[in-house]
Amino acid sequence: MLQLELIELCKANNRKAQMQLYRKYCDGMFCVAMRFLKNQDDAEDVLQESFIKAFQRLEQFSGQVTFGAWLKRIVVNGCIDFLKSKHQRTIELDEGYMHVSEDEDWQVETEVHLDEVKKSIESLPEKYKYVVQLFLIEGYDHAEISEILNISETASRTRLLRGKGMLKELLKELNYGTGS
Structure with missing residues (x-):
């Protein structure tokens, strides 16, 4: 059965089709939720x-x-709504006035393992963590990130740039054992 046919059956409230669609996507979407929430029950x-x-x-x-x-x-x-409701201490900063330079350099000087990168992303401040995770891990562009987080594309670019800088510093500290 084609996916569009399956979706049309789901729209008609066909429970069998809904279960089929659920089974097709539940594992992949669970992985997405786990990357954000890090807790199986919450995910x-x-x-x-x-x-x-x-x-x-x-x-x-x-x-x-x-x-x-x-x-x-x-x-x-x-996931983001869940995390926000759990933390409820988000302070917004108007970043629209800031100039953002495009910096596509994601090189880290030493060999870094993916697990170290993911762990370091988790330790970023919330407003940077979400943008970095959506951009690097989930593959969204700035237009999509701005829609998801309800921020401007400029703010998305600024947060990505700052988050990336923080991430690089965290990874350097991990590999060199030095702090700033």
């Missing part, structure tokens, strides 16, 4: 809520992007 909860939300809003799915990409955005937003 499962957000995943379930995301699928419920997706099925409730299936009429909004236009097919302009793949169903997986559409669902992933729902999961990512669910």
Whole structure:
């Protein structure tokens, strides 16, 4: 059965088709949720809520992007909302006035393992962590990040640049054992 046919059956509230669609995407979306939440129970909860939300809003799915990409955005937003509700101490800074230079250099001078990078991303301040994770790990561009986080593209670029700088420093400290 083609994916579009499956989605049409889901829109018609066909439970068998919904289970089939759920089974097709649940493992991948669970991995996405785990990258954000680092807790299996929380990831499962957000995943379930995301699928419920997706099925409730299936009429909004236009097919302009793949169903997986559409669902992933729902999961990512669910994770971010969960983390925000858990921390509820977000302080916004108007970064729209700042000049951002494009810096595509993601080189780290020493050999670094992926686990070290992921762990270092986790220790970044929240507003930088989300942008860096969405850009590096999830592969979103600045336009998508600005929509997901409800910030301007300029703020996304600024936060990425600053987050990247912090990440480089953290990785240098890990490898050289020095602090600034």
